[in-house]
Amino acid sequence: MAREWTVGRYLARRLEQVGVRQVFGVPGDYVMGFLEEVVAADLEWIGTCNELNAGYAADAYGRINGVAAAVVTYDVGGLSLLNAVAGSHAERVPVIVVSGAPPTIEIKHPHVLHHTTGDLDAQLNAYHAVTETAVQLRDAAQAPDLIDAALATCLRQQRPVYLELPMDVVGAPCRAPGGFRPDVALSSDPEVLDEAVQEAAAMLSAAASGVVMAGIEARRLRCDVQMQSLIEHLGAPFVTTCLSKTVLSERHPLFAGVYAGRMGQEGARAVVEGAEVVLSLGNLMTDFDLGFYTAQLDPARLIVANSDRVRVKHHVYDQVDLRSFIEGLRRALPAGPFGESGGNGKAAPHRIPAASRPAARDDASPLTLAQFYARVGDLIGPRSIVVADIGAAGLGAADLLMPEDSLYLSQAFYMSVGWGVPAALGAGVASPGSRVFAFVGDGALQFTAQELSTIVRLGQDPVVFVLDNDGYTVERVIHEGPFNDIQRWRYERLFEVFGGPPGLRVATPGELERALEHIRTHPGEPLIVDVVIARMDIAEGMKGLVAIGGRSTPGA
Amino acid sequence: MAREWTVGRYLARRLEQVGVRQVFGVPGDYVMGFLEEVVAADLEWIGTCNELNAGYAADAYGRINGVAAAVVTYDVGGLSLLNAVAGSHAERVPVIVVSGAPPTIEIKHPHVLHHTTGDLDAQLNAYHAVTETAVQLRDAAQAPDLIDAALATCLRQQRPVYLELPMDVVGAPCRAPGGFRPDVALSSDPEVLDEAVQEAAAMLSAAASGVVMAGIEARRLRCDVQMQSLIEHLGAPFVTTCLSKTVLSERHPLFAGVYAGRMGQEGARAVVEGAEVVLSLGNLMTDFDLGFYTAQLDPARLIVANSDRVRVKHHVYDQVDLRSFIEGLRRALPAGPFGESGGNGKAAPHRIPAASRPAARDDASPLTLAQFYARVGDLIGPRSIVVADIGAAGLGAADLLMPEDSLYLSQAFYMSVGWGVPAALGAGVASPGSRVFAFVGDGALQFTAQELSTIVRLGQDPVVFVLDNDGYTVERVIHEGPFNDIQRWRYERLFEVFGGPPGLRVATPGELERALEHIRTHPGEPLIVDVVIARMDIAEGMKGLVAIGGRSTPGA
DSSP states (O other), X not given: OOOOOBHHHHHHHHHHHHTOOEEEEOOOGGGHHHHHHHHHTTOEEEEOSSHHHHHHHHHHHHHHHSOEEEEEOTTTTHHHHHHHHHHHHHTTOOEEEEEEEOOTHHHHSOOOOTTOOSOTTHHHHHHHTTSSEEEEOOOXXXXXXXXXXXXXXXXXXXXXXXXXXXXXXXXXXXXXXOOOOOOOXXXXXXXXXXXXXXXXXXXXXXXXXXXXXXOHHHHHXXXXXXXXXXXXXXXXXXXXXTTTTTSSOTTSTTEEEEOBTBTSOHHHHHHXXXXXXXXXXXXXXXXXXXTTTTOOOOGGGEEEEETTEEEETTEEEESOOHHHHHHHHHHHSOSOTTSSTTSOTTOOOOOOOOOOOOOTTOOSSOOOHHHHHHHHGGGOOTTEEEEEOSSTTGGGGGGSOOOTTOEEEEOTTTOOTTOHHHHHHHHHHHOTTXXXXXXXXXXXXXXXXXXXXXHHHTTOOOEEEEEEOSSOHHHHHHOOSGGGOOOOOOGGGHHHHTTSOOOEEEOSHHHHHHHHHHHHHOTTSOEEEEEEOOTTOOOHHHHHHHHHTOSSOSOO | OOOOOBHHHHHHHHHHHHTOOEEEEOXXXXXXXXXHHHHHTTOEEEEOSSHHHHHHXXXXXXXXXXXXXXXXOTTTTXXXXXXXXXXXXXXXXXXXXXXXXXXXXXXXXXXXXXXXXXXXXXXXXXXXXXXXXXXXXXXXXXXXXXXXXXXXXXXXXXXXXXXXXXXXXTTSBOOOOOOOOOOOOOOOOHHHHXXXXXXXXXXXXXXXXXXXXXXXXXXXXXXXXXXHHHHHHHTOOEEEOTTTTTSSOTTSTTEEEEOBTBTSOHHHHHHHHHOSEEEEESOOOOTTTTTTTTOOOOGGGEEEEETTEEEEXXXXXXXXOHXXXXXXXXXHSOSOTTSSTTSXXXXXXXXXXXXXXXXXXXXXXXXXXXXXXXXXXXXXXTTEEEXXXXXXXXXXXGGSOOOTXXXXXXXXXXXXXXXXXXHHXXXXXXXXXXXXXXXXXXXXXXXXXXXXXXXXXTTOOOEEEEEEOSSOHHHHHHOOSGGGOXXXXXXXXXXXXXXXXXXXXXXXXXXXXXXXXXXXXXXXXXXXXXXXXXXXXXXXXXXXXXXXXXXXXXXX
């Protein structure tokens, strides 16, 4: 006899159907019933050391897999997870949050329940602010429709949703799930779309030069291929931002670098700020995208298309979806207004730096951050994933020139320091055939270091570079004080204490060379490398920040 | 010339005035201006590895010091801290949360700002649910009054408050603070109070036996002395709960044990459930206080007094404050209705177990949890603080008979697993002359292990016992599954990797004896002890849970 469908089983089935293969989370009594369904379904449970880390791991997983799920218990779990979900919301990562909850009888006949604040709507209210939709599944008959609507919203908006599942509803019978093919396409008003396309096309046609800022929403909304086609059709150079880096290949002949005003690459800045028209496709245009107000972007020469609207100069077209706008522009424009179609025309393609030679076997002088990044890029091959935490040192990873078929992940807008290590875990789960290289500041590592143990438990093989500059260097740049000091750990021993192999400590160029050689010859093994650099040795981009006085800056 | 008063300086001064001496937190750009004021004031900055841990540390500090403060940056900081504040709210710990925020210009002219979700009220809304009052200090002229009102509320209600301080308001001029002596006493309606006291006194006078459940609110509202006086006046035995343990001395002749229905001590259960009248003073009467529905407490023989109301049988007197009610009862009742005043009358005082002898030098048989707790109690002397995390093993610490002038801390209602290690840090900061003994499950330790490094940085000397039963044993009791497995760490090496001394691993009674000897002979040094026990070796109280089928249970 077939097992009866219950709300918990229904939800687990739907997670499978939308493409979730692994589920991140931490058990707890209010969610045990649903965990049973997760295990019984075709879903792999990835337990993390705490809930915030589960959320960060799910976030990175979602960036690669296209959708993710995090499962936690009530309040102590859900409220601990909240900040990670806020990051996914800000950067448009579709994460399905499932929280257990006390039984529904408690709504009518409340006791003073452990794991609660006494208000059984408190967690829901907190989640409203950081999700696209947040619902309580308190009625088994309605639950299937609420689940289906929430998951469709998650996929359509590419933002987190929250489902609260009381412990007595998990096992309540409900209808069979059947198939699930929700309509998740964003749509446009045809007349608004047409007018927006015509105006943008006219602006581009009349310009002697143009540049495309390729944004992350194109990846989320699965129109990155269309975006590349438009770029090639225009023959326009394109840049990315720290958030969208690798949304298109950095080996494309039209690639002109990573833009972030005076905090990004100088070549990219010249191309963007020198163009007559800047076409931004799917960029969030955050303060960091714009180099903390160092960007010189006259609105009069800007076309900014996002998921569901287009801004041209100072006016806005609502109800224009990104994909339709890109496809419309492709049709409306002649090939190669800025050069030969597919050629590089007036583009100033990003110059690929020659791999720097090892500084002999220098063991006498201290290693610098610039030396480190100049050499470490050689490790990054096809099918690599670079995970860069935020900070004065991690930011340098944005300058690595990424090979074909590789991926760069950074929480470059919400910038929750500590995201890196759990994100490396989540990236490894999503893409087991890839090797993960994580660049994490020492301060950032301390936020979430325990998740290195889950990496060991799962047998993953990332290389984690701890950029060890003895404190919160970003904050030192802004405002020095005793609050920027941290305890100096023996970082290279962390994997070991969690049951993994010993790590390495490098403080000179020679030691770095030997470490790189070790990494090349030890695939399949996780490694942590304590990269000792001077306290105020900061990434190139940060120097732009110092120059402008750091009035508003990245880093927690 | 005197330095001008600004909102930031005003708030720092007020923190000093209400009794905050140390401030816990993590820096971040939106809060740097206020951190400057913290450092300039007579406040010590205690940086933690992440914000959740700052919140847990502040919570424990507040339980001892009477008030605490946690300072964080916007969203990435504030939302990470939220769960710890929810715990303080649930268990009535007065924690003042200060969060930096983007400048007020962003309210009128918003940019897409890093560290935000795009909604500058999102964090405030999340905090409404877990604080007594949450306010944005967006106007320098109003800020002093808002600050004063919030701090008075914090002290009066003994619950957290939230102050959001935009980065441009920190340095804005405001009036001088002057003195600060807010009226924080809760008050009663005299007629309601009188009627409640008369009815309760009549019930107690008519009963042949009675018992007092001494609750944590008596400590928070500073009427524990009055509560003890009433108990002695009645000659009634008293019990505590896991949450209120040590609110009165466990060496008091009328002490009858720790009550938690069938999950607590059998002697306490006999006294409470056998009494004709049960007088509960300041207990939250949570599901755990009541042994997860195993308590046999007929409402018809219950008097439950809380901070601001009294329930007798099935009816409620509002606007009756705990202190006035206790003092009123003391006046209304003749001495010793249940025995000689100050004697133990019909009490069945808690039997102090004879210190068990070391099991020779047994190195052959595995250590049991019962053996561990039977022996470890010898370490706990006057001026000790026991910090017990929640879980199948940590719960056993509730059975330790605490000496005079010692303190037991446990988050026995909100039960956020992982609270223990940061709480040990916070307790050590609040009470530098005490020695802290922390009892933390292996799963619990993994949530927040990095805070051991702050313990090393500050030169604290706690003993941290990791009760290492290889996974989430509480959850195994409820619902076994692969989600209850964790990675086994080399726990005894954690302090070492953070720059401290090596730890110990004990797996036999003989090894335990040598570890105890080491601890006795090494005061002033932090030590971590990996206490290896069998997977399902659980605390006595948990056995009651197993017996009832674990339908709703402690632990995350």
